[in-house]
Amino acid sequence: MAGNITVYLKTEQNAEVMESHVRVKDIASVYCKEKAVSDKIKAITVLKFREVERKRRVVSVLKVIELIEREIPGVKVENIGENATLIELVNTEKHGGIMQWLKLLFVAGISFFGTGFTIMAFHNDIDINDIFAQFYEQIMGAPASGYTIMELSYSVGLAVGIIVFFNHIGGRRITKDPTPIEVEMKIYESDVNKALIETADREGQTIDVS
Helix, strand or coil: CHHHCEEEEEECCEEEECCCEEEHHHHEEEECCCHHHHHHHHCCEEEECCCCCCCEEEEEHHHHHHHHHHHCCCCEEEECCCCEEEEEECCCCCCCCHHHHHHHHHHHHHHHHHHHHHHHHHHHHHCHHHHHHHHHHHHHCCCCCCCCHHHHHHHHHHHHHHHHHHCEECCEECCCCCCHHHHHHHHHHHHHHHHHHHHHHHCCCCECCC
16 A cells, blocks of 8 residues: 555755754655644654754755655655755753843844944045035036935935845835845755754764765
8 A cells, every 4th residue: 555655755955943852744744645644754763963962953855755655665656855864952041131232232233223323434434425526516517515316315215225135115015025144044044054963964963875
């Protein structure tokens, strides 16, 4: 019966788990016509973190397939996901409380004041006030007395441009598209995961078939 059953496995590149006991369902999506077989596969133990063990491990998809075939002999497993999964044991208590809020405020403050300083340094470097003054005099035929509509328009345009670029007004999105920061963070996360997986494989730390 098992020989006629095909199981589709979609393993994730990175999986965060809350419990030390890691099962197939924690790192992959499983599909099979036979629900009983699918449920049995999801419950298979992939690894168990020990107290003295580091809280980040890499598991090869071949090891997962081996465990599935050992539990259900004759079943055909098709993997349509990643070749390996980086599993991280997350301590929810460690990431909560006042310290988490302090870290958030610190990062927000650095981002805000750092961005403001960068904009001011750029404007000072190109001497934007002098550029506006020269441009105003060329158009109007007389030097400006104080601030003009150009400074006001530039300031409003800069704010609107930042809002449109980052696709956020407060906590609301302007469109459903991901923001540039979200895209870059996703790329960065993917690159970090690949580097950790390759490092573990190179050092022989990957949980793989014998």
